[in-house]
Amino acid sequence: MRNKESYDQNVQEVEGQEGCVHVLGIKKSSLLNDCVYFHVLSNFSLDLMHDILEGVVQYEIKLVLRYFSCEIHPSLFTLENLNRRVASHSFGFTDRKNKPSYIKLNSTSNDIGQKAMQAWCFIRHLPFIIGHDIKDDDPYWELLLKLLDCMDIIFSPRITPGLIAQLRILIEDHHNHFRSTFPDKKLLPKHHFMVHYPTCLENIGPLLHVWCMRYEAKHEYFCRVADTARNFKNICKTVAKQHQMTQIYQLKSDQPLENLEVGPGLSILCSYLEEICVETVVETIPGVTRFTEIFSANWVNLCGTIYQPLLLLCYDVKELPMFGQIQHILIYQENVYFVLQVWETLNYNSHYHAFSIKTKHPLCYVVKSQGELVDHYPLDVVSSLLKSAHVQYVAPRHVLFK
Known part of the structure; x- marks a missing residue:
């Protein structure tokens, strides 16, 4: 692996040989190396x-x-x-x-x-x-x-x-x-x-945390503004002004950063849930009794991630990741709790690069907040296109560990 010393040596070889196009891929020293606190070999920018x-x-x-x-x-x-x-x-x-x-x-x-x-x-x-x-x-x-x-x-x-x-x-x-x-x-x-x-x-x-996806998403906003304006005279000023006006509106509004968006639902007594759920909810959520009124939402958007019933969440890792299917989304004192039906993780199938799962019997439930999850990103139950196969899988986006 090239380091600063070998880089400098290759630069000297290039500069010392007339007509030499490059040495090990180096044509000349980068101007960025003249910076006091930077060298191209200490650059970790990638995408x-x-x-x-x-x-x-x-x-x-x-x-x-x-x-x-x-x-x-x-x-x-x-x-x-x-x-x-x-x-x-x-x-x-x-x-x-x-x-x-x-x-x-x-x-x-x-x-x-x-x-x-x-x-x-x-x-x-x-x-x-x-x-x-x-x-x-x-x-x-x-x-x-x-x-x-x-x-x-x-x-x-x-x-x-x-x-x-x-x-x-x-x-x-x-x-x-x-x-x-x-x-x-x-x-x-x-x-x-x-x-x-x-x-x-x-x-x-x-x-x-350093990839270009966020920059691409921000750039998409400017593309929409430019397309809507239909005026390409001094387009830089147009999009900059529109962006600043939007930022001012968001900062001046009562809730500049929407961390929680709650979908439609019903206010119910805790006792209206399934009996096995009621016991778990009362034991887990502080201050909740069987007769406490809670809001059961059809979906929530929590810090930019949408949750709805039937999606899977990884709530623990032992020998294998443990998954639960969202049955209820409960809102109590502005806190969000997920009532998860526990699924059994059978094994890791390397051929499908996924975990084989099935519903656990007898039914078992856990209640978790977003901060208690191993991974906050929800997952879908996936099946093979082979109709004779009845195995269900879950394929996480990345390695799961506590």
Whole structure:
């Protein structure tokens, strides 16, 4: 791995040899090195959105799907059949806005025609769309599963030294597997960027907090303003003024930051809930008795995350993550509590990169607030497109631990 000393040595070699174009990729010293507190070798700026979701993920999906649909005989599916499967697959409530569009495999580019969030949604759901047609030990399928293993840690909002050490091994294993599976294909520069991810994690923490997705979302606001204004004379002033007016309105309003939005529902007595729920609610929520009036909401938007009944939440981790399905959303003294029906986690299915789950009998309930959850992001129950399979799965977006 290059360090500051080896970088300076390579710069000297370039400058000392006339007609030398570059040495180990270095053409000349960067002007940024003249800054007092900065050097290009101490730069940890990177972007998961462009590196992974718009780069490595789509490139490898394209290679693998081309192999399954065109390069083996008989092929597992055609491109048209694949897109029909994608269209008929249920992506659930949480991924309703990220459904993949038409998958493109015939273009000369390295992508499959998806946006970043669509690509993330697609690779997580791909095992349920085509996984039942693929053998367990298929090396091409293993490539995508190894990439998903890397992504579980890369996209985690929390990190530990152990996970960083594990990521180093996983990335090396993934890259070696890529070279053995597709010997005639080159690794992208974005594959090389992944090698630096463990070092960046050690220095700046979870990479999800520094990706470009938030900047892209902010930029979308300015695009909407420009499109609505229909006036492109001094467009910078137009969007800047509109943005400042919006900021002033939000800061002057009574609730500038809406942390809680409650949907419709009913005010009920606690005793109106199922009897087994009542006991758990009374024991868990301070100050609540069987005759306390509480509000049962159809949905809530809590700090930007929408929760509604039938979604799954990870509330604990023992040997395996423990999931509960939202049955009731209770509001008491402006606090939100989720009444979860406990589901049993059977095992981790590596072929589908998901946990097999089923409802637990006899029924059991727990009550949790958002801060008590292992992961605040809700999940959907997912099933394979194979109709004869009755197994239900849950596929978290990242590694789960306490």
